[in-house]
Amino acid sequence: MKEExxxxxxxxxxxxxxxxxxxxxxxxxxxxxGLAGGxxxxxxxxxxxxxxxxxxxxxxxxxxxxxxxxxxxxGSLFIDLNHKLYFWRLYTxxxxxxxxxxxxWTLLLITPLSIVWVASYMKEMFPSWDWKFKFxxxxxAFVIKFRKPxxxxxxILSLILAVYTGILLSAxxxxxxxxxxxxxxxxxxxxxxxxxxxxxxxxQNESERKVLSRIDLILIAVELFLIIxxxxxxxxxxxxxxxxxxxxxxxxxxxxxxVFVVLIGLIFPAVLEIFELRxxxxxxxxxxxxxxxxxxxxxxxxxxxxxxxxxxY
Amino acid sequence: MRYAMAIDTNKCVxxxxxxxACQTENLVPHGYCRDWIVEKxxxxxxxxxxxxxxxxxxxxxxxxxxxxxxxxxxxxxxxGIVLVTHDECIGCGACIESCPYDARYVHPxxxxxxxxxxxxxxxxxxxxxxxxxxxxxxxHFGDLDDPNSDxxxxxxxxxxxxxxxxxxTDPQLYFxx
Numbered sequence: 001m002k003e004e005x006x007x008x009x010x011x012x013x014x015x016x017x018x019x020x021x022x023x024x025x026x027x028x029x030x031x032x033x034g035l036a037g038g039x040x041x042x043x044x045x046x047x048x049x050x051x052x053x054x055x056x057x058x059x060x061x062x063x064x065x066x067x068x069x070x071x072x073x074x075g076s077l078f079i080d081l082n083h084k085l086y087f088w089r090l091y092t093x094x095x096x097x098x099x100x101x102x103x104x105w106t107l108l109l110i111t112p113l114s115i116v117w118v119a120s121y122m123k124e125m126f127p128s129w130d131w132k133f134k135f136x137x138x139x140x141a142f143v144i145k146f147r148k149p150x151x152x153x154x155x156i157l158s159l160i161l162a163v164y165t166g167i168l169l170s171a172x173x174x175x176x177x178x179x180x181x182x183x184x185x186x187x188x189x190x191x192x193x194x195x196x197x198x199x200x201x202x203x204q205n206e207s208e209r210k211v212l213s214r215i216d217l218i219l220i221a222v223e224l225f226l227i228i229x230x231x232x233x234x235x236x237x238x239x240x241x242x243x244x245x246x247x248x249x250x251x252x253x254x255x256x257x258x259v260f261v262v263l264i265g266l267i268f269p270a271v272l273e274i275f276e277l278r279x280x281x282x283x284x285x286x287x288x289x290x291x292x293x294x295x296x297x298x299x300x301x302x303x304x305x306x307x308x309x310x311x312x313y
Numbered sequence: 314m315r316y317a318m319a320i321d322t323n324k325c326v327x328x329x330x331x332x333x334a335c336q337t338e339n340l341v342p343h344g345y346c347r348d349w350i351v352e353k354x355x356x357x358x359x360x361x362x363x364x365x366x367x368x369x370x371x372x373x374x375x376x377x378x379x380x381x382x383x384x385x386x387x388x389x390x391x392x393g394i395v396l397v398t399h400d401e402c403i404g405c406g407a408c409i410e411s412c413p414y415d416a417r418y419v420h421p422x423x424x425x426x427x428x429x430x431x432x433x434x435x436x437x438x439x440x441x442x443x444x445x446x447x448x449x450x451x452x453h454f455g456d457l458d459d460p461n462s463d464x465x466x467x468x469x470x471x472x473x474x475x476x477x478x479x480x481x482t483d484p485q486l487y488f489x490x
Contacts, residue, residue: 010349010415019415021406082404083423089384089401100383100407173377173480174413238479311413313477 025080027300030165032073036066037162038195044155057203067114103164162191177244177309193219197291244309265294315457316392317485319467324451327365331443338442347428370416370428371484378408413480
């Protein structure tokens with residue numbers, strides 16, 4: 001039997017736990033960023049399609065959640081920084097090779113714009129709303145006048161925002177679990193699905209929920225398809241990819257991934273949505289809650305598991 | 314100019330003098346280190362083979378930590394030395410996640426810290442502290458573009474390997490065997 005033993009002299013407790021550097025702050029942000037991206041995307045999409053009347057929750061009410069999620073997410077990212085007082089350094093430069101740089105710039109744009117989006121619907125949601133200042137009224141009229149171009153901008157920004165949550169991880173060559181290009185689309189679809197779940201939870205309108213439910217079923221199917229492809233890629237990959245895959249097949253993340261993410265977070269809510277579309281009564285919060293739960297666990301699993309995987313040398 | 318280091322694994326005895334010299338020279342806070350010793354044993358008992366590797370930042374030519382840094386704090390200085398500008402670093406940890414060699418750590422003051430090849434000494438024409446202190450003379454430092462430098466001479470007649478070449482980082486620590 002060939003023995004191989006590697007002993008590192010770096011047994012310094014202050015360094016090694018720190019290399020496992022990203023914790024709940026990053027997972028929570030990836031979840032909230034995807035969720036906000038989903039809400040903004042569908043709000044913008046239905047405005048562009050001219051379905052504002054048919055989809056009041058998606059366009060107006062649910063869009064209140066987006067800036068809240070973004071602000072909490074940004075706070076969480078800020079907590080994660082180790083050199084907090086220097087955070088403004090992000091905005092003194094643009095570095096195209098760094099996903100984190102253009103992610104930070106996207107957040108700087110989309111967060112205030114998502115607040116403007118909600119503000120432009122305030123009078124429709126609360127008829128007695130008064131802006132008090134004249135310039136705010138003028139600004140509101142301006143936004144309402146250019147609503148469609150505004151929706152297009154939000155649509156594109158929401159795509160970047162949601163894809164960024166995946167690309168942030170996939171850009172790291174040193175962590176084989178993350179370093180797969182499919183992570184971008186996977187986080188995009190998963191984020192949009194959690195966004196839809198939030199809209200469906202808030203929606204009081206039966207016909208609107210049916211439309212959203214159908215879109216969500218497609219997203220869940222695409223997500224499952226992408227997950228299968230992700231693991232096919234790992235199985236056919238090099239040794240480091242196979243080790244990454246083993247974390248999910250018998251390793252410490254097997255149950256949390258296949259049971260909590262895939263079964264409870266995707267398949268089960270999809271079945272409930274199909275039953276609902278067939279006319280059975282399903283409490284509307286159940287599939288939504290399961291989807292949100294699955295999305296959150298998915299991000300925790302990916303962030304934690306990715307940091308274990310590494311090159312073997 | 315291309316600074317690099319060669320580590321003679323046949324001479325290294327794993328005394329960790331390089332680690333202590335670095336901690337002293339660079340005032341590395343207690344409990345942290347910028348370089349470290351890896352002890353590798355392989356073979357079948359009783360025929361075991363052991364080598365020591367004195368490791369540090371590989372000052373990669375294609376450095377993933379520089380690529381992913383969102384503020385440009387991680388940068389490549391003259392001679393290919395990878396450095397962190399402390400007051401541009403936000404401590405996000407992207408560089409730590411991107412390093413296949415785990416060569417970086419978060420300094421207690423918040424910024425990310427790592428080996429600098431003792432650039433303050435190298436600029437004066439001296440060797441890095443770890444090289445000067447090594448009792449077996451197993452560390453060789455210098456400019457690869459200069460055929461008369463210590464490192465070029467050490468690499469000339471010896472076989473060497475680098476760590477994780479498959480990561481595509483083009484590392485500049487050469488381990489002689």
